[in-house]
Amino acid sequence: KRPAGAPDKALARPVTKVGVIGAGLMASQFALLFVRRLKVPVIITDLDQARVDKGVEYIHNEIDTLLGKKRISPDEANRLKALVTGTTDKAEFADCDWVIEAVFEELEVKQQVFADVEKYISETAVLATNTSSLSVEQIGAKLDHPERLVGFHFFNPVAVMPLVEVVKAPSTDVATLSTAMVTAAGLYKNAVITTDTPGFVVNRILAKVLGEAMHAVDTGTPFEVVEESTKPFGLPMTPFQLLELVGLKVGAHVLDTHHAAFPDRFFESQNLHKLAELGHIFERDSKGKVKGIDKKARDIV
Numbered sequence: 001k002r003p004a005g006a007p008d009k010a011l012a013r014p015v016t017k018v019g020v021i022g023a024g025l026m027a028s029q030f031a032l033l034f035v036r037r038l039k040v041p042v043i044i045t046d047l048d049q050a051r052v053d054k055g056v057e058y059i060h061n062e063i064d065t066l067l068g069k070k071r072i073s074p075d076e077a078n079r080l081k082a083l084v085t086g087t088t089d090k091a092e093f094a095d096c097d098w099v100i101e102a103v104f105e106e107l108e109v110k111q112q113v114f115a116d117v118e119k120y121i122s123e124t125a126v127l128a129t130n131t132s133s134l135s136v137e138q139i140g141a142k143l144d145h146p147e148r149l150v151g152f153h154f155f156n157p158v159a160v161m162p163l164v165e166v167v168k169a170p171s172t173d174v175a176t177l178s179t180a181m182v183t184a185a186g187l188y189k190n191a192v193i194t195t196d197t198p199g200f201v202v203n204r205i206l207a208k209v210l211g212e213a214m215h216a217v218d219t220g221t222p223f224e225v226v227e228e229s230t231k232p233f234g235l236p237m238t239p240f241q242l243l244e245l246v247g248l249k250v251g252a253h254v255l256d257t258h259h260a261a262f263p264d265r266f267f268e269s270q271n272l273h274k275l276a277e278l279g280h281i282f283e284r285d286s287k288g289k290v291k292g293i294d295k296k297a298r299d300i301v
């Protein structure tokens with residue numbers, strides 16, 4: 001017998017049009033995935049037309065890359081491109097049945113974004129947040145229908161990382177959870193259902209590793225020593241490379257959220273905030289290959 005509250009495929013709602021709020025790198029990456037895997041129209045919005053255009057251009061370029069690698073045919077590339085549109089008018093989200101956001105990791109911003117979009121969408125549309133460590137329950141606090149909100153957390157690079165964390169807030173209803181699980185499967189991702197706790201599962205563990213690595217540097221250990229010492233773990237990237245991949249601002253935010261929730265267990269790092277302002281840790285060659293620690297980054301710590 002299905003346990004109470006467990007997802008049920010029969011309750012999942014069809015996803016026929018996807019709305020993406022935010023046209024930054026993360027949002028653009030998963031917008032492409034929705035188009036490519038679900039083959040449904042995807043509409044992207046952001047604060048202004050320039051950001052929207054940049055997001056659409058990123059997706060078109062990635063479709064061209066897939067074409068160049070012969071993963072898709074020229075016809076399919078054209079079909080996929082035609083499915084992607086951008087707008088600054090949320091009224092165009094009216095017929096979306098799945099709306100997902102990846103805007104700035106600020107609780108009030110996410111609350112406002114969802115409260116806004118809820119005015120335009122149908123009662124049955126599902127809302128999903130790609131938050132990396134904020135409370136899904138709190139993000140939905142200003143919704144008329146918080147039961148339709150679920151966490152849907154992708155990992156970077158979205159096209160490659162096989163996991164999605166589906167975050168079930170106490171308010172998330174079974175139809176929403178079921179839609180999220182079926183949607184994740186449609187995107188060819190492995191979905192796990194997590195509780196609505198800071199960092200869910202992945203970032204809780206990652207914040208420990210990245211936080212300890214950063215703390216070692218903050219307390220006088222050279223970057224290179226931390227890099228060299230973590231190699232035996234066999235991870236595909238060192239902690240500092242991973243911090244650059246997810247974005248130093250996102251990384252600093254994740255550490256701050258964990259420190260605020262569990263001050264005795266997680267470090268925050270002012271140096272990481274300063275590195276985020278600089279924008280990078282490594283010096284790279286023209287192809288993006290790491291040459292070493294950037295001198296300005298070294299001077300910061």
Ligand code: 3HC
Pocket residue numbers: 131132154155156157158159160161203206236237242245246250254
């Ligand atoms: N964006 C998009 N695609 C990328 C990419 C990027 N930044 N980097 C690599 N790829 C793609 C490549 O195009 C290639 O695709 P293809 O097979 O279609 O040609 C594929 O990934 C493999 O790339 P490479 O062979 O060039 O490189 P590697 O074998 O070294 O793998 C990697 C690169 C997949 C990024 C690997 O280093 C890795 O797995 N790193 C760890 C990533 C990770 O842990 N991510 C989770 C971060 S946590 C997070 O996102 C949560 C957030 O909330 C903080």
